[in-house]
Amino acid sequence: MATRDKKDDYILNVSNLTVEFSNQPIISNLNFKIQRGITLAIVGPNGAGKTTLFRALLNLVPYSGKIEWLGKVKIGYVPQVLSVRDIPISVKEFLAFKNESAQDMKAVLASVGLDSETIIGKSLATLSGGQMRRVLIAWAIVDKPDVLLFDEPTSGVDLDSEEAIYGMLRSLTEKNEITLLLISHDLHIVREYSDCALALNKCLVFFGESKEVMHPATQKLIYGEPICKEYGETHV
Amino acid sequence: MSEAVLYSLVVGATVGLAAGYLGSIMVLEKMALVGDALSHVALPGLALGVLFNFNPLVGGFAFLFVSAVLIWHLGRVTKLSFETLVGATFTLALAIGILLFGNNLDALEEALFGDITAVGLAEAVAAVIISIVVVSLTKLIYRKIVLGLISEELATSKGISVARTNLLYLLLVSLTVAIGIQITGTLLVGFLVVTPAAAAKTISANLSRYLMLSSIFGAVSAVSGILLSSYFNILPGPLVVISGIIIFVVAIIVRWRLKVSS
Numbered sequence A: 001m002a003t004r005d006k007k008d009d010y011i012l013n014v015s016n017l018t019v020e021f022s023n024q025p026i027i028s029n030l031n032f033k034i035q036r037g038i039t040l041a042i043v044g045p046n047g048a049g050k051t052t053l054f055r056a057l058l059n060l061v062p063y064s065g066k067i068e069w070l071g072k073v074k075i076g077y078v079p080q081v082l083s084v085r086d087i088p089i090s091v092k093e094f095l096a097f098k099n100e101s102a103q104d105m106k107a108v109l110a111s112v113g114l115d116s117e118t119i120i121g122k123s124l125a126t127l128s129g130g131q132m133r134r135v136l137i138a139w140a141i142v143d144k145p146d147v148l149l150f151d152e153p154t155s156g157v158d159l160d161s162e163e164a165i166y167g168m169l170r171s172l173t174e175k176n177e178i179t180l181l182l183i184s185h186d187l188h189i190v191r192e193y194s195d196c197a198l199a200l201n202k203c204l205v206f207f208g209e210s211k212e213v214m215h216p217a218t219q220k221l222i223y224g225e226p227i228c229k230e231y232g233e234t235h236v
Numbered sequence B: 001m002s003e004a005v006l007y008s009l010v011v012g013a014t015v016g017l018a019a020g021y022l023g024s025i026m027v028l029e030k031m032a033l034v035g036d037a038l039s040h041v042a043l044p045g046l047a048l049g050v051l052f053n054f055n056p057l058v059g060g061f062a063f064l065f066v067s068a069v070l071i072w073h074l075g076r077v078t079k080l081s082f083e084t085l086v087g088a089t090f091t092l093a094l095a096i097g098i099l100l101f102g103n104n105l106d107a108l109e110e111a112l113f114g115d116i117t118a119v120g121l122a123e124a125v126a127a128v129i130i131s132i133v134v135v136s137l138t139k140l141i142y143r144k145i146v147l148g149l150i151s152e153e154l155a156t157s158k159g160i161s162v163a164r165t166n167l168l169y170l171l172l173v174s175l176t177v178a179i180g181i182q183i184t185g186t187l188l189v190g191f192l193v194v195t196p197a198a199a200a201k202t203i204s205a206n207l208s209r210y211l212m213l214s215s216i217f218g219a220v221s222a223v224s225g226i227l228l229s230s231y232f233n234i235l236p237g238p239l240v241v242i243s244g245i246i247i248f249v250v251a252i253i254v255r256w257r258l259k260v261s262s
Helices: A050-056 A091-096 A103-113 A129-141 A159-175 A187-193 A210-213 A216-223 B003-028 B032-040 B042-052 B056-078 B083-100 B105-113 B121-149 B153-156 B162-184 B189-202 B207-232 B238-258
Strands: A010-021 A024-035 A039-041 A066-070 A074-076 A147-151 A179-185 A196-200 A202-211
Touching: A010 A050, A010 B042, A024 A179, A024 A196, A024 A202, A024 A216, A039 A050, A039 A187, A050 A147, A050 A179, A066 B042, A074 A129, A074 B153, A091 A103, A091 A129, A103 A129, A103 A159, A103 B238, A129 A147, A129 A159, A147 B105, A159 A179, A159 A187, A179 B207, A187 A210, A196 A210, A196 A216, A202 A210, A202 A216, A210 A216, B003 B162, B003 B189, B003 B207, B032 B056, B032 B083, B032 B162, B032 B189, B042 B056, B042 B083, B042 B105, B042 B207, B056 B083, B056 B162, B083 B105, B121 B153, B121 B162, B121 B207, B153 B162, B162 B207, B162 B238, B189 B207
Parallel strands: A039 A179, A039 A196, A074 A147, A147 A179
Antiparallel strands: A010 A024, A010 A066, A196 A202
């Protein structure tokens, strides 16, 4: 990726980030910064603070410390749970929440491997799990964000479709120069489809290249007793 | 056709349309019983209007308005659902209303079951204006509410204040219920915001069709109920409800026969 060569072109700088609910720390003293155009996977056990980190980055929860988006940045967000099954809403109406241009809708649906003609009028409730995730990816990029925060992109999708969806997500983010932050539980996926990984367990327990997450020592760091890291240079 | 019936039809058509439009959100929010229960909260206000000789509908709206704000605020503070809070307060309001009416049983009956013979030109004009305002404001917040239903986090991340939008929505429901009371009374007005939307949802695969059908079913239920009431010279409320239920049953049959997916 060309963007990865721009060593000092950072898009996000997080310093001393702490999030607490009812005086209970969810994230403690988190420091990291990331370059424009990369894919960062956020991993960690349940309750480690992964989704809370996203919420803090979106300014949805109170926090202390500093979150600095560098430059003019348009952020897209896809939460893990979307309640669309009980709402009579078509794919077209769903995409129109972010971009009403019919041309953009058609192009974005084609880019996620869906035939616009046949799917645009369908109700979201009738889509299969795989189609739904593809529509969600289309929805995430239809308004051309600079940064995309994606919580479990393949939640509820079978294993065969999972790799196809991650592959598609990677080519789309590369093509559109989108910085992608994704939450995943699957370390194999993290190794294959992200550039770097940030492991949380209330605090930062690992930050480095994604290929390192498969090492037993790293996995012990991620899923064992939390040993908070004070990284001197926590950036990629 | 008498002037009273004509004015009632105007009120019925416009209020039915506005109630159907608003009710489509209520059904999506799974707050159908909230609309029904909230309508009873108007009763003490109607009673005060009768007692102190001012327009009871103004009193009804004032009570609905204050209750809606109170429930919205309690919801934010306690994190209890609207359904729980309305459930806890509406029977109290009903009890207070009945006590305030005292022995004035005619006025109580009118408040509970509606009286279209009391509808004049002023009420018809007011209903048209209020319905236009309600539909216009609901249209402005509709997409925000639907996005909030899909994901509250997502709506918040796009700068939408879900709490404020819900407050405005509750106020619009109060306004619609207050004018709808003229046709069906407090006991049955909840029907107007629930059943047309339920029928529309049964046969809709997209939002625009859902909204359109919900509004049409609301207006048709009210108008046909009023026409039947004028023909048979009986109270309109039950006939409005029966007309709407017939539409609902037909919608279920259409879905069953055509296998509409929603």
